[in-house]
Amino acid sequence: MGNCFVSKMGNSNPSISDRSITTGPSTAGTSNNYNNGGGYSATSSSEGTCCDGEIWPTPTLKIYSFADLKKSTANFKSDSVLGRGVFGTVYRGWVDKKTLMPCQFGTGMIVAIKKFDLESMQTYTEWESEVNILGRLSHPNLVKLLGYCWEYTERLLVYEFMQKGSLADHLFRENPAIEPLSWDIRLKIAIGAARGLAFLHTSEKQIIHRNFKASNILLDVNYNPKISNFSLAQLGPSGGNSHVTTQVVGTYGYAAPEYVATGHLYVKSDVYSFGVVLLEILSLLRVLDLSRPSGQHNLIDWARPLLSHRRKWETIMDARIEGQYSSQAALQAANLSLRCLEHDPRKRPSMKEVVEVLEQIETMKKEP
Numbered sequence: 001m002g003n004c005f006v007s008k009m010g011n012s013n014p015s016i017s018d019r020s021i022t023t024g025p026s027t028a029g030t031s032n033n034y035n036n037g038g039g040y041s042a043t044s045s046s047e048g049t050c051c052d053g054e055i056w057p058t059p060t061l062k063i064y065s066f067a068d069l070k071k072s073t074a075n076f077k078s079d080s081v082l083g084r085g086v087f088g089t090v091y092r093g094w095v096d097k098k099t100l101m102p103c104q105f106g107t108g109m110i111v112a113i114k115k116f117d118l119e120s121m122q123t124y125t126e127w128e129s130e131v132n133i134l135g136r137l138s139h140p141n142l143v144k145l146l147g148y149c150w151e152y153t154e155r156l157l158v159y160e161f162m163q164k165g166s167l168a169d170h171l172f173r174e175n176p177a178i179e180p181l182s183w184d185i186r187l188k189i190a191i192g193a194a195r196g197l198a199f200l201h202t203s204e205k206q207i208i209h210r211n212f213k214a215s216n217i218l219l220d221v222n223y224n225p226k227i228s229n230f231s232l233a234q235l236g237p238s239g240g241n242s243h244v245t246t247q248v249v250g251t252y253g254y255a256a257p258e259y260v261a262t263g264h265l266y267v268k269s270d271v272y273s274f275g276v277v278l279l280e281i282l283s284l285l286r287v288l289d290l291s292r293p294s295g296q297h298n299l300i301d302w303a304r305p306l307l308s309h310r311r312k313w314e315t316i317m318d319a320r321i322e323g324q325y326s327s328q329a330a331l332q333a334a335n336l337s338l339r340c341l342e343h344d345p346r347k348r349p350s351m352k353e354v355v356e357v358l359e360q361i362e363t364m365k366k367e368p
């Protein structure tokens, strides 16, 4: 789940988030469709494959009753738990493939159902953001939100089910007997995730994810990546200016240094987080790991000087996939992560450029 944090900044400037709730509570015992505006509104800039998505004016989601989701998960059975995060528990549930109506457990199509732990008002806000932001987005590299339940004090979300779980599950699994992800698959995941972020950043609303990390990249049966968790997402500032947020939130290790230190949030703050994930993909090492020798606890601090060294950069690469890639391709990927991790956000590439570089790396075949 990572080390999510919330810290108050001393700054008095309010954040410019668009958190107005456009949904309404379910009527107990009924399922419904919610579509207030109808039709498409702004699509993002359509340059390149990264921006092949749409933004709806309002969320278009199925409304479930709590009883529906109880039935669909066999009363939130403990063996249907898919995982636990900061905001709640994710269960496996079942719905009808066509109507998305809840089914008996074990029949129809599997979905992932997140039940929020409503211990604080903060969690209500996270739930609303997910509905109001993710509920309006459609892109091949963003997880699809199918519906929600808002009944009395219960808040749940229903997502498409991602068969292969999260990227973190694959990168950091304990069992050394399991084959690590191949170079080709790692590159495919990096490209897809970069396209998802590029879509968010280049869309008319300039959405900043704010919690991009390996556990928030979910994988389908063919390892196609989709970005999840929009609870902390914000609409970006225009003209390259930053937000100043009064509350700094995110995950230690992945959050950009300028954001953690000052509360200044840029579109390029997500680019930093992407650089961290790219380095984790290349090295198969967690960004923060206190079990590593001292001096290596933080992957970024440890790797930065190595990555810029002509002969030492390769020491950071995961030895288990050695021989699967050309050294030119690996060097370019390592350099790209270094650029994303620049201290100065203005020096980081845009996600559109990141996509282009990764696509070019993908064409580099291994030397015979």
Ligand SMILES: Nc1ncnc2c1ncn2[C@@H]1O[C@H](COP(=O)(O)OP(=O)(O)OP(=O)(O)O)[C@@H](O)[C@H]1O
Pocket: 001, 002, 004, 082, 083, 084, 085, 086, 087, 088, 089, 090, 112, 114, 143, 159, 160, 161, 162, 163, 165, 166, 169, 215, 216, 218, 228, 229
């Ligand atoms: N749509 C989904 N399909 C399949 N598995 C999922 C889905 N969503 C979440 N999961 C599983 O549930 C786990 C918990 O997800 P969740 O997003 O709640 O927490 P997290 O990503 O680990 O941490 P955070 O709360 O900081 O995002 C994920 O790691 C993943 O294994």
Ligand SMILES: [Mg+2]
Pocket: 085, 215, 216, 228, 229
């Ligand atoms: Mg998550």
